[in-house]
Amino acid sequence: MATFALVLDNLPIMLWGAAMTVLVAGVAIILGMPLGLILCFGVVSPKPWVSRISRIYQSVWRGTPILVQLLIIYYLLPLIGINVPSILAAILALTLNTVAFQAEIFRGGLLAISPGQLEAARMVGIRRWAARYHILMPQIFRLVIPSLVNETISILKNSSLVSVIAVTELMRVSQQIVATTYRPFEIYIAAGIIYIVINLLLSLAGRSAERHLEQGI
Amino acid sequence: MIQFFDLWVQYAPLMLAGLATTAWICALAAMLGVVAGLALACLDSVAFAPLRWAVRAYIEIMRGLPILIFLFVLYYGGPSVGLRLNAETVGVFGLGFYAAAYFAEIFRSGFQSIPKGQIEAARMAGLSGPQIIRHVKLPQMLVLITPPMINQIIILVKESAVLSIITVAELTKNTTQFVNETYAVIQPYVAAAVLYWLLVEAVAQLGKFVERRVRF
Amino acid sequence: MRSVLKSYMSALLAASLSLVTAGVAMADGLLDRIKEKGEIVIGIEARYPPFEYVEDGKIVGYGVDLFEEVMKALPDVKVTRLDLPFQGLLPGLQTNKFDAIITSVTVNKQRYDTYRLSLPIADASFAYVKRKGDTSLNTPDDLSGKAVGTQAGSAQLKGTEAFSEHLKAQGKDPIASIQTYVDFNEAYADLAAGRTDAVVNSLPNLLYLQTQRGDVFETVSTTFGAPTYFSWAFRKEDDSKALADLVDEQFRRLAADGTMTRLQEKWFGFTMDLPTDALPEPTE
Numbered sequence: 001m002a003t004f005a006l007v008l009d010n011l012p013i014m015l016w017g018a019a020m021t022v023l024v025a026g027v028a029i030i031l032g033m034p035l036g037l038i039l040c041f042g043v044v045s046p047k048p049w050v051s052r053i054s055r056i057y058q059s060v061w062r063g064t065p066i067l068v069q070l071l072i073i074y075y076l077l078p079l080i081g082i083n084v085p086s087i088l089a090a091i092l093a094l095t096l097n098t099v100a101f102q103a104e105i106f107r108g109g110l111l112a113i114s115p116g117q118l119e120a121a122r123m124v125g126i127r128r129w130a131a132r133y134h135i136l137m138p139q140i141f142r143l144v145i146p147s148l149v150n151e152t153i154s155i156l157k158n159s160s161l162v163s164v165i166a167v168t169e170l171m172r173v174s175q176q177i178v179a180t181t182y183r184p185f186e187i188y189i190a191a192g193i194i195y196i197v198i199n200l201l202l203s204l205a206g207r208s209a210e211r212h213l214e215q216g217i
Numbered sequence: 218m219i220q221f222f223d224l225w226v227q228y229a230p231l232m233l234a235g236l237a238t239t240a241w242i243c244a245l246a247a248m249l250g251v252v253a254g255l256a257l258a259c260l261d262s263v264a265f266a267p268l269r270w271a272v273r274a275y276i277e278i279m280r281g282l283p284i285l286i287f288l289f290v291l292y293y294g295g296p297s298v299g300l301r302l303n304a305e306t307v308g309v310f311g312l313g314f315y316a317a318a319y320f321a322e323i324f325r326s327g328f329q330s331i332p333k334g335q336i337e338a339a340r341m342a343g344l345s346g347p348q349i350i351r352h353v354k355l356p357q358m359l360v361l362i363t364p365p366m367i368n369q370i371i372i373l374v375k376e377s378a379v380l381s382i383i384t385v386a387e388l389t390k391n392t393t394q395f396v397n398e399t400y401a402v403i404q405p406y407v408a409a410a411v412l413y414w415l416l417v418e419a420v421a422q423l424g425k426f427v428e429r430r431v432r433f
Numbered sequence: 434m435r436s437v438l439k440s441y442m443s444a445l446l447a448a449s450l451s452l453v454t455a456g457v458a459m460a461d462g463l464l465d466r467i468k469e470k471g472e473i474v475i476g477i478e479a480r481y482p483p484f485e486y487v488e489d490g491k492i493v494g495y496g497v498d499l500f501e502e503v504m505k506a507l508p509d510v511k512v513t514r515l516d517l518p519f520q521g522l523l524p525g526l527q528t529n530k531f532d533a534i535i536t537s538v539t540v541n542k543q544r545y546d547t548y549r550l551s552l553p554i555a556d557a558s559f560a561y562v563k564r565k566g567d568t569s570l571n572t573p574d575d576l577s578g579k580a581v582g583t584q585a586g587s588a589q590l591k592g593t594e595a596f597s598e599h600l601k602a603q604g605k606d607p608i609a610s611i612q613t614y615v616d617f618n619e620a621y622a623d624l625a626a627g628r629t630d631a632v633v634n635s636l637p638n639l640l641y642l643q644t645q646r647g648d649v650f651e652t653v654s655t656t657f658g659a660p661t662y663f664s665w666a667f668r669k670e671d672d673s674k675a676l677a678d679l680v681d682e683q684f685r686r687l688a689a690d691g692t693m694t695r696l697q698e699k700w701f702g703f704t705m706d707l708p709t710d711a712l713p714e715p716t717e
Contacts, residue, residue: 400524
């Protein structure tokens with residue numbers, strides 16, 4: 001009963017934290033989509049230098065932990081004269097990270113679409129980027145929704161690391177409560193349930209988007 | 218400038234020890250995760266509905282939960298229910314069972330890619346359920362699931378950074394020690410980034426090797 | 434879709450421009466710039482009751498009240514607090530993420546040499562907490578042969594190691610093992626879980642822990658080791674000197690007019706004798 005009261009007392013500020021979690025992760029995911037698509041076209045580019053640079057970018061951002069990426073953006077950029085506020089740094093780091101992963105997801109979708117389509121479009125005189133935009137992108141999006149939902153869940157969970165650069169999101173709020181109540185289990189389990197609920201909602205939204213797009217064909 | 222590199226030399230043993238710990242814990246956790254994930258995926262395909270629901274619930278909970286919370290509750294909460302394990306053991310099992318949920322999803326997508334007709338044919342030829350998985354499904358789906366499995370192992374390596382919270386002296390914890398003892402910022406984190414990247418590249422190269430092997 | 438894409442790009446462009454303009458050049462001292470801007474940015478770790486912690490969504494505590502008193506000397510300056518984990522605080526100060534660390538920094542030799550530390554804000558001498566009812570631990574010397582936990586990279590860790598050496602020099606068994614944690618809360622959790630026998634921390638923190646969780650923990654309040662203090666930290670540059678001097682000067686005023694003892698009574702329930710001429714140089 002005491003446990004219940006403790007969680008209930010702290011629920012409002014935990015939900016505040018959850019809102020920050022959703023904000024930071026959500027903006028990163030949405031910004032990451034167009035940039036991820038561009039990087040994806042960079043990776044498959046016929047120009048060797050474009051594809052080489054795109055691949056190096058991908059390898060670096062996928063190969064290092066988000067924690068390290070956050071710290072580098074927040075603490076090292078000021079040393080070269082760029083001072084980024086916390087929330088912006090968090091969004092920037094998560095965006096640059098998800099771009100690398102989303103590019104790979106889009107590449108998977110691109111591979112599943114027959115290359116003949118693009119050739120046909122080129123043949124009838126549609127320019128390369130126009131063809132990508134009008135013909136490929138709608139199809140890719142339909143194919144990659146499950147993977148995008150996965151990536152969104154993963155960014156949402158990884159956003160629990162941004163407290164290290166002074167963004168007070170759900171995990172940090174929980175730690176603050178633990179620091180004064182010394183009741184880690186009750187609070188962390190409550191936080192875990194909030195994360196699970198948000199991610200379940202995301203999964204459901206993804207599934208309904210899939211159904212909608214299928215009907216749209 | 219000389220001083221700049223001195224720190225790296227001075228802290229190389231600590232950082233490399235952390236890298237080694239990260240590597241062996243992740244290797245064991247990945248093996249455990251693959252085996253447990255395959256088991257989950259097999260259970261998910263049986264006819265008994267409550268078992269299927271239990272598997273689905275496990276997968277959804279693990280996928281929705283930050284691993285930090287999972288490990289914290291497992292390590293610090295375990296002793297109160299008689300589960301007293303040392304930090305490395307909790308690290309291996311925690312990461313392994315966590316990854317199992319993701320591996321299970323990968324195996325499931327692999328199973329689904331096998332045409333139904335093949336399985337019916339195999340059943341008619343008198344193969345049992347486990348035999349079908351072993352001789353019909355697994356060999357064919359390996360090509361399809363190797364890339365996402367490697368991807369998942371890479372994610373596992375990076376997520377292992379949270380083991381620092383349960384006192385495992387892995388790369389991230391040792392990096393924190395490096396920072397705390399020297400008050401340097403650049404050298405520790407750049408070193409950590411490079412070491413993680415090397416480990417991940419090694420896994421990626423291993424993946425490419427396996428991919429070539431399973432293709433033919 | 435196209436207009437959406439366009440607005441992404443302009444938002445990104447705006448963001449990157451604001452990054453460039455943020456890094457401005459500096460001419461006057463830090464204190465002058467703070468007065469000019471009307472804002473001081475401070476780094477704090479709001480997980481350290483009763484010094485600074487979050488209650489009902491607000492950061493409160495002894496350190497917060499004390500800083501409020503100090504800031505009466507700069508009535509037109511607004512305070513912006515950044516709350517971040519301790520591992521991020523000292524690097525953040527170095528990289529100008531904030532003007533000062535206004536959170537309890539336990540003084541040790543290395544920090545004394547690296548930063549400009551303020552006069553002491555409180556006594557930080559070390560003590561330990563045990564599981565309630567553990568009769569084998571009653572004095573500091575009882576730590577001999579026990580498993581002890583504390584925060585990684587902390588002054589408390591250095592103090593614990595030194596105390597272990599001290600036990601050995603006395604012919605007793607040293608501390609059996611010293612386990613380090615990212616945060617004290619994990620150390621307490623592991624003590625409750627039974628993996629360690631005691632957690633070493635500064636006495637004010639342990640007394641607060643006991644008021645909250647007296648059902649699980651019991652503080653052994655005899656301090657050990659050299660007297661240790663909490664301070665606030667500034668950059669050790671001429672640029673920060675005027676600001677740090679101003680804070681010290683205010684401390685002397687608050688000590689003289691009784692404000693400091695009043696705040697100690699309010700937050701700790703007891704008062705402390707603190708030097709106000711200079712911060713004693715730590716030996717280790």
